[in-house]
Amino acid sequence: MSKIFKNQIFIPVAALLLLMLFNLVIDPSFFKISMGVNSAGNPVLSGYLITIINNGSELAILAIGMTLVTAASGGQDISVGAAIAIAGSTMLRVLCGTNTRPDTLRTPIFVAFIVGCLVAMAFGAFNGVLVSIFKIQPMVATLILYTAGRSIAAWINNNELPIISDPKFGYYGGFIPGIPIPTPFFIAMGCVVIIALVLKFTNLGLYTQAVGINESSSRLNGINPVFIKWLTFVILGACVAVAALIKVSRLSSINYSVIAKDIEMDAILAVALGGNALSGGKFNMAASIIGAFVIQTLTTTLFKYNVPSDALPAYKAIVVIALVVFSAPTFRDAVSKFVKNIKGGKSKEVAHV
Amino acid sequence: MDNNALLSLRGIYKSFPGVKALQDVDFTLRKGEIHALMGENGAGKSTLIKVLTGVYTKDEGEISLEGSDVIIRSPEDAQHAGISTVYQEITLCPNLSVAENMYIGRSDDIIQNWKAMNAGADKMLKSLDIPAKATQQLGSCSIAVQQMVAIARAVDMDCKVLILDEPTSSLDDNEVQKLFGLMRELKARGVGIIFVTHFLDQVYEVCDRITVLRDGKLVGEYEIKDLPRVQLVSKMLGEELDDLSDIKSESTGSSVDTSGEPVIEAEGLSSTEGIRPFDFNIHKGEVNGFTGLLGSGRSECVRAIFGADRVVSGTVKKNGKTIKISKPIDAMKNGIGYLPEDRKVDGIIGDLSVKENIILALQVMKGFFKPFTKAEANAFADEYIKALSIKTASADTPIKSLSGGNQQKCILARWLLTHPDYLILDEPTRGIDVGTKVDIQKLVLKLASEGMSITFISSETDEMLRTCSRLIVMRDRKVVGELKGEDLTQNKIMSTIAGGEA
Numbered sequence: 034m035s036k037i038f039k040n041q042i043f044i045p046v047a048a049l050l051l052l053m054l055f056n057l058v059i060d061p062s063f064f065k066i067s068m069g070v071n072s073a074g075n076p077v078l079s080g081y082l083i084t085i086i087n088n089g090s091e092l093a094i095l096a097i098g099m100t101l102v103t104a105a106s107g108g109q110d111i112s113v114g115a116a117i118a119i120a121g122s123t124m125l126r127v128l129c130g131t132n133t134r135p136d137t138l139r140t141p142i143f144v145a146f147i148v149g150c151l152v153a154m155a156f157g158a159f160n161g162v163l164v165s166i167f168k169i170q171p172m173v174a175t176l177i178l179y180t181a182g183r184s185i186a187a188w189i190n191n192n193e194l195p196i197i198s199d200p201k202f203g204y205y206g207g208f209i210p211g212i213p214i215p216t217p218f219f220i221a222m223g224c225v226v227i228i229a230l231v232l233k234f235t236n237l238g239l240y241t242q243a244v245g246i247n248e249s250s251s252r253l254n255g256i257n258p259v260f261i262k263w264l265t266f267v268i269l270g271a272c273v274a275v276a277a278l279i280k281v282s283r284l285s286s287i288n289y290s291v292i293a294k295d296i297e298m299d300a301i302l303a304v305a306l307g308g309n310a311l312s313g314g315k316f317n318m319a320a321s322i323i324g325a326f327v328i329q330t331l332t333t334t335l336f337k338y339n340v341p342s343d344a345l346p347a348y349k350a351i352v353v354i355a356l357v358v359f360s361a362p363t364f365r366d367a368v369s370k371f372v373k374n375i376k377g378g379k380s381k382e383v384a385h386v
Numbered sequence: 387m388d389n390n391a392l393l394s395l396r397g398i399y400k401s402f403p404g405v406k407a408l409q410d411v412d413f414t415l416r417k418g419e420i421h422a423l424m425g426e427n428g429a430g431k432s433t434l435i436k437v438l439t440g441v442y443t444k445d446e447g448e449i450s451l452e453g454s455d456v457i458i459r460s461p462e463d464a465q466h467a468g469i470s471t472v473y474q475e476i477t478l479c480p481n482l483s484v485a486e487n488m489y490i491g492r493s494d495d496i497i498q499n500w501k502a503m504n505a506g507a508d509k510m511l512k513s514l515d516i517p518a519k520a521t522q523q524l525g526s527c528s529i530a531v532q533q534m535v536a537i538a539r540a541v542d543m544d545c546k547v548l549i550l551d552e553p554t555s556s557l558d559d560n561e562v563q564k565l566f567g568l569m570r571e572l573k574a575r576g577v578g579i580i581f582v583t584h585f586l587d588q589v590y591e592v593c594d595r596i597t598v599l600r601d602g603k604l605v606g607e608y609e610i611k612d613l614p615r616v617q618l619v620s621k622m623l624g625e626e627l628d629d630l631s632d633i634k635s636e637s638t639g640s641s642v643d644t645s646g647e648p649v650i651e652a653e654g655l656s657s658t659e660g661i662r663p664f665d666f667n668i669h670k671g672e673v674n675g676f677t678g679l680l681g682s683g684r685s686e687c688v689r690a691i692f693g694a695d696r697v698v699s700g701t702v703k704k705n706g707k708t709i710k711i712s713k714p715i716d717a718m719k720n721g722i723g724y725l726p727e728d729r730k731v732d733g734i735i736g737d738l739s740v741k742e743n744i745i746l747a748l749q750v751m752k753g754f755f756k757p758f759t760k761a762e763a764n765a766f767a768d769e770y771i772k773a774l775s776i777k778t779a780s781a782d783t784p785i786k787s788l789s790g791g792n793q794q795k796c797i798l799a800r801w802l803l804t805h806p807d808y809l810i811l812d813e814p815t816r817g818i819d820v821g822t823k824v825d826i827q828k829l830v831l832k833l834a835s836e837g838m839s840i841t842f843i844s845s846e847t848d849e850m851l852r853t854c855s856r857l858i859v860m861r862d863r864k865v866v867g868e869l870k871g872e873d874l875t876q877n878k879i880m881s882t883i884a885g886g887e888a
Contacts, residue, residue: 239742247735253692
């Protein structure tokens with residue numbers, strides 16, 4: 034029992050179950066999934082659970098990259114939302130050219146994605162160079178792109194808002210005809226499978242953790258800490274591109290100042306909720322990904338009970354504080370001590386009797 | 387008691403949980419003398435300085451300044467009493483001007499007279515012949531000048547006792563001479579100077595007296611002319627010269643065949659850590675060692691061979707072929723292993739398991755895309771946990787929860803697993819219980835007899851005599867001698883370390 038409690042993955046799973054239990058008690062219709070037809074006449078599933086796996090996809094993808102960056106560099110990338118704007122804008126620009134309302138796409142979507150991916154990875158590499166070579170604190174280093182990113186994104190399309198009418202582009206953020214489960218969920222699961230394979234068949238996990246725990250020692254064992262840190266930022270860049278594709282596909286357009294706003298904070302939170310130390314070192318990827326879905330479940334639950342979207346962050350903050358305090362080692366130690374005391378007190382009483 | 391005594395400490399005791407850092411230490415400083423405080427690591431030099439400057443409070447003992455007792459509870463008390471300290475690392479503010487640094491925190495006035503301050507600073511700098519201007523930003527001066535400014539600040543505060551804690555470590559020869567000039571000037575003004583350093587040459591150049599500490603106890607106070615270098619070294623190391631002279635080396639070194647090509651041969655090697663270019667070679671099955679006092683550059687030499695520090699000159703040959711080592715992985719691929727001096731900082735990866743720590747080096751050599759399977763990793767870990775009898779709950783226990791000796795065995799296992807041709811062990815037995823120490827020494831001799839070449843570094847000379855067949859002696863960051871065969875005795879080692887007139 035105590036082993037389960039000590040396992041790192043316990044906290045996000047427990048949080049998820051707790052939220053589910055809350056919904057089950059208050060209103061079991063939360064779990065209702067119904068089959069409907071969307072505007073294009075395709076069969077689609079709908080319900081709160083579908084919303085969670087749909088909208089939580091981008092967050093889960095970003096949590097993968099953020100976990101690696103956190104582990105290796107002991108800091109976080111706060112430019113993720115801005116980088117999504119840049120990558121999304123790039124994809125639209127490649128698809129549309131200079132014509133903001135094209136009837137046909139100028140390039141295949143695949144090509145646009147690759148270009149967006151390269152751009153996002155290049156910006157990741159830029160952040161990575163600042164952190165690994167120039168040894169700037171990750172939050173400070175990425176503050177640069179955080180500040181400049183959205184204007185760069187607007188500049189890529191001359192501050193115009195391209196709209197894509199080709200329904201095929203909408204598949205990535207919506208539904209593929211005939212498949213009732215939202216596509217983003219498949220993309221997210223694809224990313225999870227890829228990272229699972231990468232962690233299994235390469236030493237990425239061992240190296241990032243070693244560098245994050247003891248850089249000097251890693252270097253003396255032949256690891257190149259500068260390269261590993263840089264690499265994690267580039268990987269996060271790739272995650273950003275995937276998330277950007279989903280985001281722009283959802284709208285078939287872009288809003289530079291609103292797209293993926295504050296998503297970096299949720300991604301960092303997902304890592305923290307997963308019980309991973311934000312100061313770097315050991316990490317648990319599965320816990321981070323579940324952490325991302327916990328955040329989405331929380332958001333969706335709050336929406337369900339008609340919390341106004343302006344007030345949403347405040348409510349979210351309260352729940353997050355509770356979760357984070359609960360997962361803090363000092364709190365957990367205090368609790369286990371408290372429990373021990375109660376037990377100890379009881380046995381004493383028995384002895385007296 | 388000396389009538390001329392400026393500062394005297396009597397019967398100082400200070401202990402920390404589990405450690406008696408100072409036991410019944412006396413120290414006397416006279417007016418206008420430069421007094422060296424000497425001792426190896428853990429001798430109690432720093433503790434004594436910190437007691438004197440109020441960083442630590444003493445448990446027992448008396449401090450008197452110019453004949454009257456003083457109570458020093460905080461650094462401010464020390465400053466008011468006229469005791470100033472200049473540390474190795476500059477503790478001033480590099481982004482303020484020289485004058486601001488000299489007067490910072492000393493004025494109670496709300497309004498600062500900048501003009502007077504700058505003029506005062508310039509006057510002081512001039513009188514001490516320090517090449518800096520009052521209005522110059524401190525950061526733009528060389529480290530040596532910054533140190534002198536720190537001294538000028540102390541002098542301006544009418545300090546009677548000036549403590550210089552390893553001030554010369556980051557200075558070049560020229561700068562050291564300038565600093566010595568300043569010290570002599572202050573000496574002439576009647577300031578008493580306590581000089582802490584590990585450079586023997588410098589002690590004999592400027593100091594009048596030496597006080598030696600060892601293991602928290604006073605060894606003695608000596609006039610410089612009465613204490614030849616070799617005596618000083620023996621007092622610091624605590625080896626009685628003649629008692630130990632007849633200990634014979636048990637090493638099997640004489641049987642090493644040194645006629646063939648050396649396994650590793652280095653020529654004119656030097657690194658950014660400031661060691662003088664040195665030559666080095668080691669043959670198959672040989673155990674040799676670097677010896678010298680703390681800070682003499684023994685670790686820096688082996689780090690240069692392994693590519694741990696940036697190498698700036700020299701060539702390395704393996705079995706006669708020139709190889710290029712610019713970073714640790716190059717050395718590893720050429721069959722070199724390195725167990726670093728500081729286990730915590732450079733050795734263990736604390737949060738990772740014993741297993742991951744053991745396989746790390748071999749895994750890195752195997753490559754990023756070829757991780758060991760779980761079964762392989764477990765087999766490696768179990769093999770070495772058994773072979774070196776590492777005491778751990780399981781192979782998955784985080785290494786940081788093991789005792790120091792067992793952590794060291796894991797690091798040793800890490801390198802043995804790579805099956806190196808040449809293994810460097812830098813202080814493998816430091817902070818380890820006696821049993822494990824003997825185990826490691828035996829293992830070194832066994833590995834050598836199986837054909838591995840090993841460089842063994844230790845602060846304990848008898849340990850080196852037991853394992854090494856050849857010793858390279860270092861002083862002040864250069865190689866000053868090489869001892870083997872008949873010459874491998876405590877006496878000979880100490881006299882070579884001391885050098886000079888000995």
